[in-house]
Amino acid sequence: MKAAVYLGKEQLPVQTVADPTLDDGEMLLAIDSCSVCGTDLRTYRHGDAKIKPPRILGHEFCGRVVESRAPDSPIKVGDRVVMYIVLVSGTDRYVEAGRANLTANRTTISYHHDGAFAPFMKVPALAVRQGNLFKATNDLPSDHLSVAEPLGCCMNAHSRLGIGLKDTVAVIGAGPIGIMHATLARLQGAQQVIVLDNNPRRLEMARAFDLDATVLVKPDGSHREEVARLTGGFGPDVVIVAVSAAAAQNDALEIAGKAGRVNFFAGLPKSAPTATLNVNTIHYKELEISGSYSEKKSDFQAAFALINSGRFPAGKIVTHTLPLARIEEAFGLMESGEALKVCIHPQL
Numbered sequence: 382m383k384a385a386v387y388l389g390k391e392q393l394p395v396q397t398v399a400d401p402t403l404d405d406g407e408m409l410l411a412i413d414s415c416s417v418c419g420t421d422l423r424t425y426r427h428g429d430a431k432i433k434p435p436r437i438l439g440h441e442f443c444g445r446v447v448e449s450r451a452p453d454s455p456i457k458v459g460d461r462v463v464m465y466i467v468l469v470s471g472t473d474r475y476v477e478a479g480r481a482n483l484t485a486n487r488t489t490i491s492y493h494h495d496g497a498f499a500p501f502m503k504v505p506a507l508a509v510r511q512g513n514l515f516k517a518t519n520d521l522p523s524d525h526l527s528v529a530e531p532l533g534c535c536m537n538a539h540s541r542l543g544i545g546l547k548d549t550v551a552v553i554g555a556g557p558i559g560i561m562h563a564t565l566a567r568l569q570g571a572q573q574v575i576v577l578d579n580n581p582r583r584l585e586m587a588r589a590f591d592l593d594a595t596v597l598v599k600p601d602g603s604h605r606e607e608v609a610r611l612t613g614g615f616g617p618d619v620v621i622v623a624v625s626a627a628a629a630q631n632d633a634l635e636i637a638g639k640a641g642r643v644n645f646f647a648g649l650p651k652s653a654p655t656a657t658l659n660v661n662t663i664h665y666k667e668l669e670i671s672g673s674y675s676e677k678k679s680d681f682q683a684a685f686a687l688i689n690s691g692r693f694p695a696g697k698i699v700t701h702t703l704p705l706a707r708i709e710e711a712f713g714l715m716e717s718g719e720a721l722k723v724c725i726h727p728q729l
């Protein structure tokens with residue numbers, strides 16, 4: 382079969398690889414859609430020390446079971462499925478607390494196991510046994526279902542932010558992840574949802590979603606006053622950083638209201654992970670800062686259920702689809718801000 386194989390920085394050729402073959406306990410999926418993640422883009426541009434090439438990337442997918450050597454599984458040949466991509470090989474205090482995203486005993490699809498930028502993907506026996514496959518029970522398009530994985534990562538942050546009716550929320554970053562955060566805030570009843578970005582094109586796309594305001598981030602810092610004005614001078618109760626930039630992290634601390642909750646959803650580039658932040662904002666404003674990494678199985682389940690409910694605008698978040706052979710075009714579309722989510726269709 383032809384797969385997009387990561388060989389190193391800026392090397393993602395679509396090349397012939399051996400068809401996957403199954404051992405006991407495994408399943409084979411025919412991949413209908415795999416959306417391109419910001420981390421795929423980052424791996425392509427900068428490499429990733431955690432990924433040992435050659436490796437087939439792609440971890441946000443929907444596929445059909447075409448072969449099974451797991452007869453005891455409730456998932457059967459013909460089922461259309463999505464997958465929680467964290468595989469847990471042992472237990473510890475994090476696994477026992479339901480936070481398998483934090484355990485050292487984990488491996489991940491597209492990092493340690495081949496992913497879904499290919500017409501077929503093998504599901505490891507451990508994932509089948511742990512119930513990581515979830516069956517689609519309606520006819521929602523595969524592109525929409527593929528978004529369950531990144532939406533689950535957003536759910537992980539929200540499971541600790543506790544956004545509700547009393548909250549005003551600002552999201553820095555109008556990419557697909559920022560839009561997902563803003564939409565989740567709205568669905569949880571936030572009074573006001575504001576999205577900021579330094580790319581006017583992204584803000585234009587963001588206005589297609591149910592937001593109260595969009596704010597252009599400017600080099601002179603005037604966007605900070607704009608957010609203060611929009612929130613009656615108090616600043617937002619919750620600020621989520623969905624761009625990988627220290628300037629955005631600083632903006633979050635500056636614009637947050639007193640006693641605000643700030644989530645650094647996006648990390649910084651692994652090559653430059655330190656930043657100068659005005660930590661006195663945390664002190665004087667009594668801010669609560671949290672991070673967010675990957676997702677718990679409960680987050681994935683919740684994201685999948687929300688997409689299934691039809692109340693989440695997954696169809697508006699997927700703006701482009703491409704055949705596998707044109708996967709590198711997806712990166713340009715994402716970087717320019719022309720696309721939100723790009724879905725790859727490996728069967729084409």
Ligand SMILES: [Zn+2]
Pocket residue numbers: 418419420440441530531
């Ligand atoms: Zn992802």
